[in-house]
Amino acid sequence: MTSQKQYRMENDTLGNIMVPTTAYYGAQTQRAVENFPISGIVLPREFIKAQGIIKAAASSVNVELGTLKPELGAAIKQAAEEVIEGKWDAHFVVDVYQAGAGTSQNMNANEVIAKRATEIIGASEQIHPNDHVNMSQSTNDTFPSALHIAASENLKQELLPAIGRLHEELQKKADTFMPVLKAGRTHLHDGVPMRLGQEFSGYAETIHMIYQQLEHNLQALYEIGLGGNAIGTSVNLQPGYIPKIIEEVRRRTNLPFRQPSNMFAFMQNMSEPIRCMLTLKELAIHLIKITSDLRLLSSGPRTGLAEITLPAVQPGSTIMPGKVNPAILEMTHMVCSQIIGYETAIATAGMASQLEINVMMPMIAHTFLHSINLLTNAIDTLTTKCISGIHVNEEICKKWMEASLSLVTGLSPTLGYDMASQIGMKADEEYKTIKDILKDQGLFTEENQQAIDPKGMV
Structure with missing residues (x-):
């Protein structure tokens, strides 16, 4: 029987679920772990880093626009930056083959950052994975952007x-x-x-x-389509959010990210x-x-x-x-x-x-x-x-080159294609070089010698 001390009770809209005591993730991540024991493979470090970049950028912009309290935003930002650094990679546990669109992956990031941010801010206020960490975001715009x-x-x-x-x-x-x-x-x-x-x-x-x-x-x-939210309509966003968050991502990555020419096509x-x-x-x-x-x-x-x-x-x-x-x-x-x-x-x-x-x-x-x-x-x-x-x-290259029947190609301008073909076929049949056949047939003139000189054919 599993010790209750190894688990804590978490809840979401579907009810209660037991989560490992040491886990920084919460109920929705735990449901994904239990629902999708498929490959044992999780998304790589660079994707988790990108999720952290987006969450940190969103917290900064939400504070600037007045939709998130500065003290909450600061804690979320610090927690997200720890995700960027790789400090909490062991708590990103959702299998690659998960619920469609990556909702579980997004919630994994939201829950880890929320729990760590709550630790940072102390017991004064509970930071919510959806209301605070996921503010102004959806899986549908953040996942492809990440x-x-x-x-x-x-x-x-x-x-x-x-x-x-x-x-x-x-x-x-x-x-x-x-x-x-x-x-x-x-x-x-x-x-x-x-x-x-x-x-x-x-x-x-x-x-x-x-x-x-x-x-x-x-x-x-x-x-990157940050701000598209659920389907590209930018629902629940404050004016100015999109250019500000993209600029924040540009600052954090030093790469020239920009808005899509059409948000709906991106989504x-x-x-x-x-x-x-x-x-x-x-x-x-x-x-x-x-x-x-x-x-x-x-x-x-x-x-x-x-x-x-x-x-x-x-x-x-x-x-x-x-x-x-x-x-x-x-x-x-x-x-x-x-x-x-x-x-x-x-x-x-x-x-x-x-x-x-x-x-x-x-x-x-x-x-x-x-x-x-x-x-x-x-x-x-x-x-x-x-x-x-x-x-x-070099010696082997020279040997194969001198033995090549294709040297006969150089004779086509002087002897004609048909005659050159006969010389090549005879050289093949008798296992001789093109030079040998020309000598046998009395055709080894200075002109023909130059014609089959590889240096002159390159």
């Missing part, structure tokens, strides 16, 4: 810098490898010669274009997380392509292409001594596969927008923020533990 704030901070401070470092490292490799000639490949078959640096420059520019697209997405995420849809997630999906697709290329180019080392060597980070086999696998590239591919699945999950949840709100916001918030964190960690690891340590095997 998501935009959290995602904007993570994109600006974490993911974009990680992508920038990856682009910089790929560009360094492109510059370093530019003198190295190699065989190009299309359809995984011989292609005309190219420079290894050109191949890497393609990777670098692809990542740079994604960086630019995410910067564009970030500008859209700076729209009805999860448009910006959906659009940004599409960019993250594209990033994942490109990373899979790049890492797959690097796995092919480093394959071997004796039975593959082996044009480049990856840094060895761990043993690759429990049975084959000395084997080293492209572990970092494989990890990146796994993360990117997860991101592609996450984009589908968010797109599906986006379809749940009905009439004035989207009720799948908690799942969207978890999935979107987790995607940003996963990609940040994977990209930083890819950059530091793989890309920065890649070395070229």
Whole structure:
């Protein structure tokens, strides 16, 4: 039998409920804990921080507008700032898969801040989670705004810098490898010669274009609908509340948040997380392509292409001594596969927008923020533990290039496509180089020699 000393009695509009004595949350959070024992996953630190930012900003503005007593506002603000710092994270306990739209998550924040603020102010007055902490707010405007704030901070401070470092490292490799000639490949078959640096420059520019697209997405995420309240009509607000709270959020984050161009569109849809997630999906697709290329180019080392060597980070086999696998590239591919699945999950949840709100916001918030964190960690690891340590095997690049049947392409202007094709096919059949066949057929002139010189074809 559970000791009564471990619990206290709380109540809400549905009646009484037992809450752990040490918990800073109250009745509505406890109901959510009991109703949704689903995953054991809660929304991440950055989302809780964003909730604290909103609650602190609202308390300041409500005091300024005269709707909240200064002593209550000061206590709420202090408690909310402790939430921002992470002091009460252990008391944010609502599962990601919770009641629609995030009402339980909002009440979790309201209750924790109310209890802590009551402690701060003392026994003189009870601070109410709805009447005081949630004043001038609704779950429906604060939850998507908290998501935009959290995602904007993570994109600006974490993911974009990680992508920038990856682009910089790929560009360094492109510059370093530019003198190295190699065989190009299309359809995984011989292609005309190219420079290894050109191949890497393609990777670098692809990542740079994604960086630019995410910067564009970030500008859209700076729209926050605080003050929209239940459905966008700004019910129960004092005049001037919206610009003041947005300015307060701007001050606290040092990011250029602004009012939505249309409050109702903001409330009805999860448009910006959906659009940004599409960019993250594209990033994942490109990373899979790049890492797959690097796995092919480093394959071997004796039975593959082996044009480049990856840094060895761990043993690759429990049975084959000395084997080293492209572990970092494989990890990146796994993360990117997860991101592609996450984009589908968010797109599906986006379809749940009905009439004035989207009720799948908690799942969207978890999935979107987790995607940003996963990609940040994977990209930083890819950059530091793989890309920065890649070395070229110039002799192997030269060997494959000289053996490539695609050198015959240089003969088309002088011998014609059909004759050049016959030379290429004969070289393949006899397992000889193009140069050998030209010599066999008495066609190895100075002009034709220059035509198949890889340096002249790049």
